[in-house]
Amino acid sequence: MGDNLTYKILKKHIVDGKLKKDEFIGIKIDQTLTQDSTGTMAYLQLEAMNIDKVKTKKSVAFIDHNMLQQGFENADDHKYIQTVADKHGVYFSRPGNGICHQVFLERFSTPGDTLLGSDSHTPTAGAVGMLSIGAGGLDVALAMAGGAYYINVPKVCKVNLIGKLNYMVASKDIILELLRKLTVKGGVGTVFEYSGEGLKYLSVPQRATITNMGAELGATTSIFQSDERTYEFFKAQNRENEWIELKADENCEYDEEITIDLSKLEPLAAIPHSPDNVKKVNEIGKIKVDQVAIGSCTNSSYEDLMKVAQILKNRKVHKDVSLVIAPGSRQVMEMLARNGALADIINSGARILENSCGPCIGMGQSPGTNSVSLRTFNRNFYGRSGTLSAQIYLVSPEVAAVSAIEGVLTDPRDYKIEFNNLEIDKFLIDDSMIIKPSEESDLVKVVRGPNIKPFPINTKLENTISGKIVLKTEDNITTDHIMPSNAKLLPFRSNIPYLSEFCFNTVDTEFPKRAKENNGGFIIGGENYGQGSSREHAALAPLYLGIKGVIAKSFARIHKANLINSGIIPMKFLNEKDYDEVDLLDELELRNLNENLYNGVLEITNITKGNTFKVKIELSQKEIEIIKAGGKLNYTKNQVDQ
Numbered sequence: 263m264g265d266n267l268t269y270k271i272l273k274k275h276i277v278d279g280k281l282k283k284d285e286f287i288g289i290k291i292d293q294t295l296t297q298d299s300t301g302t303m304a305y306l307q308l309e310a311m312n313i314d315k316v317k318t319k320k321s322v323a324f325i326d327h328n329m330l331q332q333g334f335e336n337a338d339d340h341k342y343i344q345t346v347a348d349k350h351g352v353y354f355s356r357p358g359n360g361i362c363h364q365v366f367l368e369r370f371s372t373p374g375d376t377l378l379g380s381d382s383h384t385p386t387a388g389a390v391g392m393l394s395i396g397a398g399g400l401d402v403a404l405a406m407a408g409g410a411y412y413i414n415v416p417k418v419c420k421v422n423l424i425g426k427l428n429y430m431v432a433s434k435d436i437i438l439e440l441l442r443k444l445t446v447k448g449g450v451g452t453v454f455e456y457s458g459e460g461l462k463y464l465s466v467p468q469r470a471t472i473t474n475m476g477a478e479l480g481a482t483t484s485i486f487q488s489d490e491r492t493y494e495f496f497k498a499q500n501r502e503n504e505w506i507e508l509k510a511d512e513n514c515e516y517d518e519e520i521t522i523d524l525s526k527l528e529p530l531a532a533i534p535h536s537p538d539n540v541k542k543v544n545e546i547g548k549i550k551v552d553q554v555a556i557g558s559c560t561n562s563s564y565e566d567l568m569k570v571a572q573i574l575k576n577r578k579v580h581k582d583v584s585l586v587i588a589p590g591s592r593q594v595m596e597m598l599a600r601n602g603a604l605a606d607i608i609n610s611g612a613r614i615l616e617n618s619c620g621p622c623i624g625m626g627q628s629p630g631t632n633s634v635s636l637r638t639f640n641r642n643f644y645g646r647s648g649t650l651s652a653q654i655y656l657v658s659p660e661v662a663a664v665s666a667i668e669g670v671l672t673d674p675r676d677y678k679i680e681f682n683n684l685e686i687d688k689f690l691i692d693d694s695m696i697i698k699p700s701e702e703s704d705l706v707k708v709v710r711g712p713n714i715k716p717f718p719i720n721t722k723l724e725n726t727i728s729g730k731i732v733l734k735t736e737d738n739i740t741t742d743h744i745m746p747s748n749a750k751l752l753p754f755r756s757n758i759p760y761l762s763e764f765c766f767n768t769v770d771t772e773f774p775k776r777a778k779e780n781n782g783g784f785i786i787g788g789e790n791y792g793q794g795s796s797r798e799h800a801a802l803a804p805l806y807l808g809i810k811g812v813i814a815k816s817f818a819r820i821h822k823a824n825l826i827n828s829g830i831i832p833m834k835f836l837n838e839k840d841y842d843e844v845d846l847l848d849e850l851e852l853r854n855l856n857e858n859l860y861n862g863v864l865e866i867t868n869i870t871k872g873n874t875f876k877v878k879i880e881l882s883q884k885e886i887e888i889i890k891a892g893g894k895l896n897y898t899k900n901q902v903d904q
């Protein structure tokens with residue numbers, strides 16, 4: 263029996279454990295990436311490990327999230343990241359060079375390698391056959407220090423693509439269809455491996471839209487084979503010597519299989535407020551649109567923006583619509599400028615933003631009150647745009663561009679456009695904004711502005727812990743709810759004491775005060791607690807406020823790992839009905855943890871109600887040791903000291 267692609271790469275990288283389903287294994291990480299919003303913390307953690315030089319094949323620090331430069335904080339953070347990268351052997355992609363996943367795909371991605379990134383859309387690089395996983399900053403720092411990354415061996419789901427996309431139906435519609443079918447928690451513990459005759463019609467940038475937004479399924483990652491289409495991309499990027507062919511064996515097995523007939527798909531949209539709330543554009547109807555935003559790590563490639571430019575050419579943006587476009591990289595922007603497409607875009611009345619994340623996380627361009635914004639992005643969680651009352655729809659670049667002209671949500675198949683030059687055999691190559699790390703690292707001085715504050719580190723777990731329930735939340739709480747990352751707060755990403763004052767501020771503004779008054783305590787969550795971004799600030803801010811454990815119906819993968827890394831115990835209700843039996847400010851007690859954490863099930867006493875309920879502890883032995891040590895940094899330090 264042969265191997266699927268996922269197992270092939272895992273086999274080459276496993277350094278601890280057995281490659282059997284549900285086993286907990288350690289894998290060697292070849293490359294890492296960070297972006298500025300999570301990067302400051304990752305490099306502070308790397309420094310805390312006293313490592314001179316990173317041990318990975320290649321590590322890259324990107325600046326793409328916060329480019330607004332309001333106040334000194336961002337500029338200081340960028341300088342810190344640039345100098346700390348220089349000192350520790352990390353490549354630095356300068357602000358303006360582009361969004362981490364787009365630039366990584368263009369200039370660093372490598373078929374068959376492993377990539378760990380402190381951003382949940384790291385799986386984008388799976389488009390070229392790289393096993394690319396999103397994680398918290400501490401896990402990325404440990405990988406840079408040469409440590410293995412630990413995961414449960416995932417299920418592998420074959421996504422069999424048959425047929426060919428019709429006119430004006432995009433690869434965005436493929437992933438939206440998968441989200442419609444499987445929902446935002448349908449991919450937990452799963453790698454989606456794309457296969458089938460439909461692959462030959464999908465270019466690498468189109469594949470990257472799918473692997474990027476696969477993160478919204480809650481998946482471990484998504485991956486495509488490295489084939490002739492991949493070779494074309496590498497050749498056009500002048501990197502054909504970095505290409506290898508990599509495919510699943512013909513007789514391999516998969517745990518699950520889904521077939522999507524591309525020829526049957528229609529233009530789709532995710533309606534507010536979840537990426538799995540998917541409907542056909544035609545069914546939604548011609549709703550009035552106030553803003554259209556094109557870009558993000560999902561849809562900002564040369565191919566995407568060439569389509570947009572050709573739709574906009576000789577047409578004007580509707581007078582009631584604000585159209586903003588952020589190219590994914592300087593490579594994309596400069597090529598559009600040189601071939602005239604940028605002039606077509608500007609002529610239409612569109613506004614050009616920097617090559618960065620921008621509106622995706624509300625860094626500027628927040629929509630007006632109660633307005634409708636169509637976005638080519640990957641997330642439409644409540645409040646993520648920066649405007650709580652805004653209605654965000656996620657669509658393909660084709661739907662976005664035609665709707666910007668019409669002023670209402672429009673099926674792009676109503677437009678007749680003859681697209682040309684979407685795929686090219688030569689990209690413009692200029693790596694001058696990617697700074698190689700210094701050879702003489704001793705001479706590099708790391709520059710630290712006043713915004714860089716020490717991060718909280720937990721203490722050893724006590725055998726009995728108690729505390730009050732200081733927050734009770736609903737289902738599908740995102741990391742955007744837990745620790746918002748908007749234009750006002752992102753500059754303080756390296757200042758946890760300040761950030762923690764805004765923890766859960768869209769859910770319950772009293773939470774930080776209540777947590778402090780009660781010396782921390784416990785949070786109660788519903789289903790899929792912590793879905794969304796990889797930001798470990800969503801664990802570090804609660805840690806700073808004294809949170810000892812989170813009891814939820816279920817957890818999103820990366821956030822659960824971040825809780826463990828911070829020494830906060832993630833617990834699942836054994837009987838989900840018990841969720842209804844606990845109330846805010848109930849006092850809970852957890853006894854004999856040194857033994858009971860290993861039993862899989864733990865009894866919690868509700869002192870206020872005078873009863874008990876049970877929770878599941880779904881942790882590996884190693885994860886329990888990490889929690890007992892008070893988090894992964896303490897655990898690693900203990901290991902080194904022994």
Ligand code: F3S
Pocket residue numbers: 327361362363381383558559560618619622623640
């Ligand atoms: Fe940036 Fe949004 Fe992607 S914040 S990395 S463009 S999900």
